[in-house]
Amino acid sequence: xxxxxxxxxxxxxxxxxxxxxxxxxxxxxxxxxxxxxxxxxxxxxxxxxxxxxxxxxxxxxxxxxxxxxxxxxxxxxxxxxxxxxxxxxxxxxxxxxxxxxxxxxxxxxxxxxxxxxxxxxxxxxxxxxxxxxxxxxxxxxxxxxxxxxxxxxxxxxxxxxxxxxxxxxxxxxxxxxxxxxxxxxxxxxxxxxxxxxxxxxxxxxxxxxxxxxxxxxxxxxxxxxxxxxxxxxxxxxxxxxxxxxxxxxxxxxxxxxxxxxxxxxxxxxxxxxxxxxxxxxxxxxxxxxxxxxxxxxxxxxxxxxxxxxxxxxxxxxxxxxxxxxxxxxxxx
Ligand SMILES: *Cc1c(COP(=O)(O)O)cnc(C)c1O
Numbered sequence: 659x660x661x662x663x664x665x666x667x668x669x670x671x672x673x674x675x676x677x678x679x680x681x682x683x684x685x686x687x688x689x690x691x692x693x694x695x696x697x698x699x700x701x702x703x704x705x706x707x708x709x710x711x712x713x714x715x716x717x718x719x720x721x722x723x724x725x726x727x728x729x730x731x732x733x734x735x736x737x738x739x740x741x742x743x744x745x746x747x748x749x750x751x752x753x754x755x756x757x758x759x760x761x762x763x764x765x766x767x768x769x770x771x772x773x774x775x776x777x778x779x780x781x782x783x784x785x786x787x788x789x790x791x792x793x794x795x796x797x798x799x800x801x802x803x804x805x806x807x808x809x810x811x812x813x814x815x816x817x818x819x820x821x822x823x824x825x826x827x828x829x830x831x832x833x834x835x836x837x838x839x840x841x842x843x844x845x846x847x848x849x850x851x852x853x854x855x856x857x858x859x860x861x862x863x864x865x866x867x868x869x870x871x872x873x874x875x876x877x878x879x880x881x882x883x884x885x886x887x888x889x890x891x892x893x894x895x896x897x898x899x900x901x902x903x904x905x906x907x908x909x910x911x912x913x914x915x916x917x918x919x920x921x922x923x924x925x926x927x928x929x930x931x932x933x934x935x936x937x938x939x940x941x942x943x944x945x946x947x948x949x950x951x952x953x954x955x956x957x958x959x960x961x962x963x964x965x966x967x968x969x970x971x972x973x974x975x976x977x978x979x980x981x982x983x984x985x986x987x988x989x990x
Contacts, residue, residue, distance in 0.1 A: 659827065659831075659863075659866045659867075659900045659901055659902065660901065661824065661827065661828050661831070661900060664714065664824060664899075664900070665714070665717035665718065665721060666713045666714050666717045666825075667712075667713050667714075667716050667717050667720070667744075667748075668713070669700075669701055669702060669709050669710075669712065669713040669716075669744065670700065670701065670709065670710055670713055670825075670828075671701070673832050673835075673836055674695060674696045674697050674699050674700055674832075675695075675696045675699065676693055676694070676695050676696070676833070676836050676837070676840065676842070676972070677693065677694050677696060677940075678691070678692075678693055679692045679693065679694055679936075679939070679940050679942075681939040681940060682935065682936055682939040682940050684939075685935060685939050686957060686960045686961065687960075687961075689960055689963075689965070689967055689968075690960055690965045690966075690967070690968065690969045690970070690971045691968070691969070691970045691971065692956070692960075692971050692972075692973060693842070693844065693970060693971070693972045693973070694940075694942065694972070694973050694974075694975050695829075695833060695972055695973070695974045695975060696942075696975055697710070697829070697974060697975055697976055697977060698942075698943070698949070698975045698976065698977035698978070698979065700977070702740050702743050702744055703739060703740060703742075703743035703774065703778065704739065704740075704774070704977070704979070704980050705977045706736050706740055706976060706977025706978055707736075707826075707856050707974075707976035707977055708736060708737045708740040708741065708816070708817055708977075709740055709744070709825075710825030710826060710828065710829055710859075711816070711817035711818070711821075711822030711823065711824075711825040711826070711855055711856075711859075712740060712741060712744050712813070712817055712822070712825075713825055714821050714822060714824045714825050715813050715817045715819075715821055715822045716744055716745075716748060718811070718821050719748075719750070719811035719813070720748070722809070722811050723809055724750060724809050724810060724811030725750060725751065725808055725809050725810075726750060726751040726752070726753065726781075726803055726808045726809065726810040726811070727741060727745045727750050727751070727752045727753070727810070727811055727813060728752075728753045728754075728755070728796050728799055728800055728803075728810050728811070728812045728813070729741045729752070729754060729755075729796070729812070729813040729814070729815070729817075730754065730755040730756070730757060730792045730795070730796055730814075730815050731754070731756060731757070731815055731816070732756065732757055732759050732922070732923060732947075733756050733757075733758055733759075733760075733763050733764045733765075733768070733772065733785070734768070734770050734771045734772060734923065734947065734981045734984050735754075735756065735771060736771060736945070736948075736977060736978045736980070736981065737815065737816050737817065737853075738754045738756070738771065738775065739771045739774050739775065739778070739980065741754075741813055741817070742754065742774075742775060742778045742779075742780055743778055746778055746779065751781045751808070752780060752781060753780070753781050753782045753783075753784070753799055753803070753810075754775060754780055754782070754783050754784070755783075755784045755786060755792065755795045755796050755799060756783060756784070756785045756786070757786055757787075757788055757790055757792060758785055758786065758787055758788055759788040759921075759922055759923065760788070760921070760922075760923060760924065761787070761788060763923075764785045768984055769983045769984050769986075770980050770981045770982070770983045770984030770985075771980050771981055771984070772984065773983075774980060782799075784799060792815055793812075793814070796812045797812070800812055814853075815853050816852060816853025816854075816855055817855060818853035818854050818855030818858075818892060819855070819892070819895070820892070820895040820896045820898065820899035821899065822855050823854075823855040823856075823858045823859040823862070823892055823893075823895075823896040823899075824859065824896060824899060824900060825855075825859060826855060826856050826857075826858070826859020826860050826862075826863065827859045827860075827862050827863040827866065827896060827900050828859075828863070829859065829860060829863065829974075830859065830860050830862070830863020830864050830866075830867065830869070831863055831867065833863075833972070834863075834867055834869055842970065843970060844871055844970050844971070844972045845871070845965070845966065845969040845970050845971065846871065846872055846873075846874065846965055846969055846970075846971045846972070847860065847864070847871050847872070847873045847874070847971070847972045847973075847974065848873075848874050848875075848876060848952065848955065848956045848959070848971060848972070848973050848974070849873060849874070849875055849876070849952065849973075849974040849976075850875070850876055850878060850948040850949055850951070850952035850974070850976050851875030851876060851877050851878065851885055851889060851913055851952075852878045852879065852948055854885070854888045854889045854892045855892060856974070856976060857873070857875040857889050857911070857913075858889050858890075858892040858893040858896050858911075859896060860873055860974065861873050861889070861893050861906075861910050861911055862893050862896045862897050862900065862902065862906060864910070865897075865902075865905075865906060865907065865910050866897070866900065866902050871972075872912070873910070873911075873912070874912050874913075874914060874955075874959070875889060875911070875912065875913040875914070876913075876914050876917055876951060876952040876954075876955035876956070877913050877914060877915040877917070877918055878918060878922060878947060878948050878951050878952070879918060879921065879922035880915065880918075881915050882913050882914065882915040885913040885915065886911050886912070886913045889911045889913065890906075890908055890911050893906050893910070893911060894906050914955050914959070916955070916958070917929075917951045917952075917954045917955040917958065918951065919951070922947070923946075923947045925946060925985065925988045926951065926954065928951075928954035928957070928958065929946060929950040929951045929953075929954050930950075930988060930989065931954065931957070932944060932950050932951075932953035932954040932956075932957055933945075933946065933950045933953075933982075933989070934989070935957070936953060942975070943979040943982065944975070944978070944979065945977065945978025945979050945980075945981045945982060946978075946981055946982060946985045946988060947978060947981055948976055948978050949975055949976050949977070949978055952973070952976075953973065956971070956973055
């Protein structure tokens with residue numbers, strides 16, 4: 659893979675830290691050594707994984723001479739916050755289409771990312787019911803903007819297409835270089851698996867570098883079968899995009915669906931436990947929708963003996979802590 663030939667904007671200038679978590683590992687009985695890749699510390703307003711994807715997606719928007727970005731997400735979408743923030747930085751207008759996946763959950767006065775949409779100067783917010791055809795809704799908005807002389811560019815939900823997922827192929831390469839410099843062998847990696855670009859990109863990067871590090875995805879909404887299908891499809895497209903044509907094996911994708919609870923964005927006891935435990939042992943904030951549920955998955959996998967005793971396990975922290983401020987009651 660030669661990612662240098664693919665256009666990007668250069669949003670990621672330095673590797674994010676890989677931190678040991680001795681107190682957190684001790685709280686889980688020292689069965690494994692947990693390390694965290696701090697992608698919550700990426701540049702871009704309040705950080706998080708979408709910056710790596712947008713580095714490539716925005717380069718494509720600029721190549722298409724766009725003056726306006728359209729994207730979509732849930733009502734507290736981190737992806738929408740970061741797309742908007744990078745659009746501001748690029749001098750582009752940004753319109754958001756929000757899917758009310760839990761009916762009645764959109765509140766114009768809500769805190770968290772919703773507050774930031776307005777603070778960052780979003781051009782418009784269109785709220786549509788859960789289950790809407792999001793690409794269709796964004797295309798309708800694009801047609802209206804074109805009729806007004808604008809040149810819109812649509813970034814799919816989570817920037818999860820082959821272009822965006824390339825950001826996480828690059829992250830896998832960054833991780834391998836860091837582990838080499840640290841002299842740290844990692845035996846297993848755990849990542850949140852949502853719109854799938856993060857999981858697919860990491861899996862492609864690990865396979866493409868013959869890293870031999872298995873990657874487990876923790877679902878935040880779908881069933882195991884549906885999510886694995888989604889990740890594999892995107893991983894194959896991403897592998898093609900980065901020059902690994904037809905070489906991505908199905909068995910490089912494993913998902914766990916036991917930590918979703920009642921549904922996407924709905925709190926679970928194990929998520930609350932995970933968020934509190936990491937905050938109180940390492941001073942690191944997770945989020946209630948993605949990294950909190952993913953960490954709940956990691957905690958359960960440690961307790962149930964899924965990992966070999968003494969293994970070094972790397973958790974990808976994808977960010978999202980601004981959403982905590984929309985969940986105050988859950989943590990009281
Ligand atoms: C979007 C998001 C994820 C999931 O990443 P995908 O690439 O959509 O699977 C995980 N954590 C946070 C904080 C996110 O905002």
